[in-house]
Amino acid sequence: MRATVAFNRQISPAYLQLGIAAPAFPATFRAGEFVMIRPSWVGDPFLPRAFSIYRIFTRPSGGASSAGDAAPVVEILYKILGRGTQCLSRMEPGQEIEILGPLGNSFTLPDDLGQAVLVAGGIGVPPIAALAAQVAQIRNSKFEIRNLDVFLGGKTSEDILCLKDFEEAGAGVHITTEDGSLGTRGLITDVLRPCLLTPHASRLTLYACGPPGMLAAVAGLAEESGVPCQASVEANMACGFGACMGCAVEVKGDGKSYKLVCKDGPVFDSREIVW
């Protein structure tokens, strides 16, 4: 659907935050859902790109403002990694942009959830921040504040995003960086491991999003400790709604079998995937 860039600003040296005013977009979403985004012109880059939804807010429509002001603004966070994100980084407020969504499935919070442990690596953080906000909203009835923990990892302190969101959600935040510039020096799994291998781990559920190597390691830890883990995975994707069948991920089963990240995911039970 046709939409407009509301803002597109740098939030750290390598990361940007894009807001898209999309009149036909729903005002709410579930953490884990994603959108396909491309410039309104067709050419280079040719395909839309998939991004997890970070937040959606609806701007109050003032008396003198234009009708577009009441449109939901869909927010994503992104890192400039290739042609698609480079092109996106040059888009300015007011420019037309195409957005499709919300797409895919979402993280699920079981009714008997004891403790949610959220794990995010680098630019995998937006759906995890969205999930923290969702947990915060319902935690008064279902959770204690101390039962929400977040593990954030990155190469350097610049890769640690959304700290404020997690504080607002009342989460216990654990940070690791590979160079030690913030939090503990090392990998996210180094810090996560002792927390999972405790007698209390039986009521834990892990929620993870990040680079493939990190997800595989977290899934391995989950398996080892018998903790259920919902992992949001990524794949090259042309359409986002099950038509191109490009975003296959191998799942366990008889012989080779695949599921589609866009339609069956992006959130999978980590035990289902061949890592």
Next chain:
Amino acid sequence: MSQEPRAAGSPTPNPQSPTPVDLSVNVAGIRMKNPVMTASGTFGYAQEFEQYMDLNRLGALVVKTITRLPRPGNPPPRIVETPAGMLNAIGLQNVGIEGFIREKLPYLRRLQPPLIVNVAGESVEDFRELTKRIGDQEGVAGIELNVSCPNVAGGLDFSTDPQLAYRVVKAAREATPLPLIPKLSPNVTDIVAIARAVAEAGADAISLINTLVGMAVDVRTRRPRIGNVTGGVSGPAIRPIAVRMVWQVARAVRLPIIGMGGILTAEDALEFMIAGATAVAVGTANFIDPEAPVRVIEGLEQYCTANGIQDVRQLIGSLEIPLGIDE
């Protein structure tokens, strides 16, 4: 004031509604209300698109390739973006013919546009069986023969050799009276020779073109960018090649042609029709804009209205080559 009585039967002048354009075409007996269909492999089994567009506006529906047995498809990564297009090696992932008949066909049957089912076999006998089984189903208007998928190992490419192509179409011809539409590969030296062979074997129409075999390399890892190493290139990058092949075949073979290859807009579709295509298929564009076929239909109508064309068929093969140009 008195008015002259209007002569009986004379048309009422009404500037608000100009004469409606007749967009209908007939491809080998398949009546289409407009010349726009979907390209196999880019439209799933249609249901994926129902929330984005009115499927009943399509001229015809072509669904993703069906094989005899279910196929899991190729290992990822399966797609990568390339200049003005994409490279894919999905590997004909599908539920198999019985799964299709059971799970997909009942939905497709309820839609108005004529349904063209695309099938691929691993042998001539496979094509015979598949064509027979699909031909026996209610609600199928035609069968497209995928003789040219570039992404499957084991000799699935029957369309680079005129004799093999002939044998496949001949076997399918013996198996069904339904319109047969082989979809040809552009990865050949002489497309006309293949087109003549399938025409002689009893094809009713020809789809042109399938993807071009291509490859992309990640220079950082020195690995191919897709799991299958090579794949099929689609999108606007291949359009000029497709238009050229449609033009060549249209002049040589007296069969209707369904033109496809990088059609995003009505203007792209018009190129194909003017070059000789009776109908067109929108393919890769469906991925980036699920409403693309509707935009093409609307654009065709606007073009006809603006240019005083009452019947879209006037455009087919209307290419004008200036005098003195040696073709």
